[in-house]
Amino acid sequence: MGSSILLANIGVPGIRNLKAYRASGGYSAVEKALREMTPAQVAQEVTRSGLRGRGGAGFPTGLKWSFLDRKTDKPRYLVCNADESEPGTFKDRFLMDKIPHLLIEGLILSSYALGVNNCYIYIRGEFKYLVGILEKAIREAHQNRFLGEKILGSDFSLNIFVHPGAGAYICGEETALLESLEGKRGNPRIKPPFPAFKGLYGCPTVVNNVETLATVGPIISMGGEEYAKIGKGKSTGTKLISACGNINNPGVYEIEMGLLLDDFIYSPAYCGGIAKGKKLKAVIPGGSSVPILPADLILRTLNGQKRLMTYESLAEGEFASGTMLGSGGFIVFDEDACIVRNTWNLTRFYRHESCGQCSPCREGTSWMENVLYRLEHGSGKLSDIDLLVRVAKNIEGNTICPLGDAAAWPVASAIRHFRHEFEEHVKNA
Amino acid sequence: MDNHLLIKENKPVAFSAETLETINQLSKRYPEGERKSILLPVLHMAQEELGGYLTIDILDYVASLVGISPVEVYEVATFYSMYYLDKVGKYVLEVCRTGPCAICGGERIADYLREVLKIKTGETTADGLFTLREVECLGGCGYAPVMQVNTEFYEYLTNEKVDKILSDLRAGAEKETDQQKRWVAQFSSQI
Ligand SMILES: Cc1cc2nc3c(=O)[nH]c(=O)nc-3n(C[C@H](O)[C@H](O)[C@H](O)COP(=O)(O)O)c2cc1C
Ligand code: SF4
Ligand code: FES
Numbered sequence: 001m002g003s004s005i006l007l008a009n010i011g012v013p014g015i016r017n018l019k020a021y022r023a024s025g026g027y028s029a030v031e032k033a034l035r036e037m038t039p040a041q042v043a044q045e046v047t048r049s050g051l052r053g054r055g056g057a058g059f060p061t062g063l064k065w066s067f068l069d070r071k072t073d074k075p076r077y078l079v080c081n082a083d084e085s086e087p088g089t090f091k092d093r094f095l096m097d098k099i100p101h102l103l104i105e106g107l108i109l110s111s112y113a114l115g116v117n118n119c120y121i122y123i124r125g126e127f128k129y130l131v132g133i134l135e136k137a138i139r140e141a142h143q144n145r146f147l148g149e150k151i152l153g154s155d156f157s158l159n160i161f162v163h164p165g166a167g168a169y170i171c172g173e174e175t176a177l178l179e180s181l182e183g184k185r186g187n188p189r190i191k192p193p194f195p196a197f198k199g200l201y202g203c204p205t206v207v208n209n210v211e212t213l214a215t216v217g218p219i220i221s222m223g224g225e226e227y228a229k230i231g232k233g234k235s236t237g238t239k240l241i242s243a244c245g246n247i248n249n250p251g252v253y254e255i256e257m258g259l260l261l262d263d264f265i266y267s268p269a270y271c272g273g274i275a276k277g278k279k280l281k282a283v284i285p286g287g288s289s290v291p292i293l294p295a296d297l298i299l300r301t302l303n304g305q306k307r308l309m310t311y312e313s314l315a316e317g318e319f320a321s322g323t324m325l326g327s328g329g330f331i332v333f334d335e336d337a338c339i340v341r342n343t344w345n346l347t348r349f350y351r352h353e354s355c356g357q358c359s360p361c362r363e364g365t366s367w368m369e370n371v372l373y374r375l376e377h378g379s380g381k382l383s384d385i386d387l388l389v390r391v392a393k394n395i396e397g398n399t400i401c402p403l404g405d406a407a408a409w410p411v412a413s414a415i416r417h418f419r420h421e422f423e424e425h426v427k428n429a
Numbered sequence: 430m431d432n433h434l435l436i437k438e439n440k441p442v443a444f445s446a447e448t449l450e451t452i453n454q455l456s457k458r459y460p461e462g463e464r465k466s467i468l469l470p471v472l473h474m475a476q477e478e479l480g481g482y483l484t485i486d487i488l489d490y491v492a493s494l495v496g497i498s499p500v501e502v503y504e505v506a507t508f509y510s511m512y513y514l515d516k517v518g519k520y521v522l523e524v525c526r527t528g529p530c531a532i533c534g535g536e537r538i539a540d541y542l543r544e545v546l547k548i549k550t551g552e553t554t555a556d557g558l559f560t561l562r563e564v565e566c567l568g569g570c571g572y573a574p575v576m577q578v579n580t581e582f583y584e585y586l587t588n589e590k591v592d593k594i595l596s597d598l599r600a601g602a603e604k605e606t607d608q609q610k611r612w613v614a615q616f617s618s619q620i
Binding site for chain 1: 458460463465466467468469470472473495497501504505508509510511512526527528529531532533564565566567568569570571572573577580581582609610612614615616617618
């Protein structure tokens with residue numbers, strides 16, 4: 001299962017530069033598309049590939065593109081979401097750092113498919129050093145006529161601009177991102193209208209994740225049908241997984257979808273097992289927002305099936321005994337990790353990052369943080385545990401954007417699977 | 430989101446000609462009538478070049494440059510965590526405090542920094558050199574524990590590494606590369 005599509009060439013010396021990227025076959029997908037394919041054909045290959053959004057929600061990319069309003073005479077925009085702030089997630093940074101032209105190539109192809117002439121990469125401000133790397137790649141692409149007016153002599157023109165954020169997790173949410181790009185606070189917008197109709201500057205807009213867009217080049221090169229043969233079922237292709245926590249080999253791995261969870265955690269090719277010879281306690285497999293699962297449930301589903309790295313397998317059992325693939329931010333906890341402390345820590349994160357627009361999220365996250373603080377610091381009561389469950393339930397589904405859910409799920413799942421630990425914290429206080 | 434009081438210093442502020450030109454170029458990246466989009470990058474440059482933190486004087490200057498009202502700048506400056514509205518030291522040490530770093534020793538690194546710098550989180554050393562902040566996930570969880578110093582990443586931190594970083598910063602030799610790390614130097618693809 002050592003399939004490598006996005007990261008296949010990262011070992012090539014100088015691959016950050018256009019010359020080496022070209023020499024290893026880079027930009028041939030752009031040449032192919034602009035010379036031999038219509039925009040609709042490019043979009044169709046993406047649909048055929050079964051590619052699903054790599055930013056967290058796993059929404060089919062081809063379908064998302066089909067919603068873009070093409071009836072107005074307003075300009076259309078493509079915005080690349082490089083905000084990457086979900087705790088546990090550091091894959092987009094790796095990709096942009098190692099092989100920036102792969103993203104630029106994907107942006108050109110996607111813009112061509114969508115009829116977009118101006119594309120923005122919104123990148124979190126803390127990745128300042130990557131701004132320079134991306135800008136240099138863009139400059140090189142211009143110099144080689146892959147960007148600018150009439151690309152490669154076609155009728156298609158495109159500019160790509162890098163735009164830094166300034167520290168706010170919420171700006172990864174697509175409508176908050178658009179507000180931020182317009183020079184405002186990152187307050188998510190009420191949907192509808194969806195960005196496909198009213199996005200950046202009130203114009204039809206597609207927002208996609210870095211990894212999603214970087215995958216478009218390889219899809220055009222190999223053909224959507226070939227891409228769809230990689231992976232398993234509706235989880236086609238490969239996925240970047242950023243692995244962290246108490247493991248021997250933290251880092252970014254490209255896996256073919258369908259890899260056994262067991263292999264991912266224990267194989268020396270991936271996480272290499274739990275650090276310091278300790279035992280596995282729990283995993284949050286898709287970024288801090290997805291439910292945490294204890295060791296037995298992450299390795300096997302409730303009915304004893306070995307779990308796979310796919311959207312479907314990780315979700316099996318739904319919230320009662322499953323979780324989500326999410327962004328691929330894979331956080332591993334060893335036997336010494338304290339679930340109560342970690343839940344308090346993550347809740348503090350969501351409280352800090354709540355934009356404050358809706359009361360269930362603003363008040364609920366502070367309330368949960370306070371209760372978790374006292375449980376962790378020895379002054380909690382047993383009734384606090386059910387209180388947390390209630391508050392989490394009252395946030396879930398009652399907010400403008402999914403940050404509310406993202407704050408509720410970690411608390412609800414930690415108590416669902418580790419209630420005894422919360423109780424022990426009260427008893428041993 | 431945290432609450433802030435803005436500082437007013439009544440000092441004249443102005444960008445260099447080079448930065449003004451970069452801002453002029455940057456504004457061409459956005460459509461007619463959408464000049465406000467340059468606000469976040471301009472605030473980054475302002476903080477970096479005009480003293481390390483954002484005062485009312487600077488925010489008002491930025492408002493006039495961007496062509497928007499001061500309150501539109503205040504509400505943005507108070508929203509984003511990378512903008513400092515309090516006086517900070519020459520080097521701002523931002524240690525990640527979020528889960529993945531915390532389970533890999535991040536909390537101990539923050540403790541150690543407080544111990545050796547003899548300050549609490551949020552404070553600045555008496556010599557005005559270091560400010561210590563604790564921030565949320567920096568997108569480097571696999572290289573934990575992580576901190577940024579003036580937006581530069583330092584990873585796999587240990588106490589020994591922290592000692593070395595601090596003594597290097599104290600030695601203060603401004604490297605030539607520091608110029609290339611400025612915000613203005615990042616936007617090289619201007620068209
Ligand atoms: C609170 C919050 C934070 C998010 N952060 C990110 C992020 O950092 N990067 C990202 O690509 N998507 C993030 N998303 C998802 C985006 O809203 C959006 O769905 C995604 O960029 C779509 O791209 P995709 O379909 O290619 O995955 C976030 C969503 C929420 C609710
Ligand atoms: S759910 Fe939270 S982050 Fe999202 S809009 Fe409401 S208050 Fe803001
Ligand atoms: S948790 Fe520290 S960098 Fe992500």
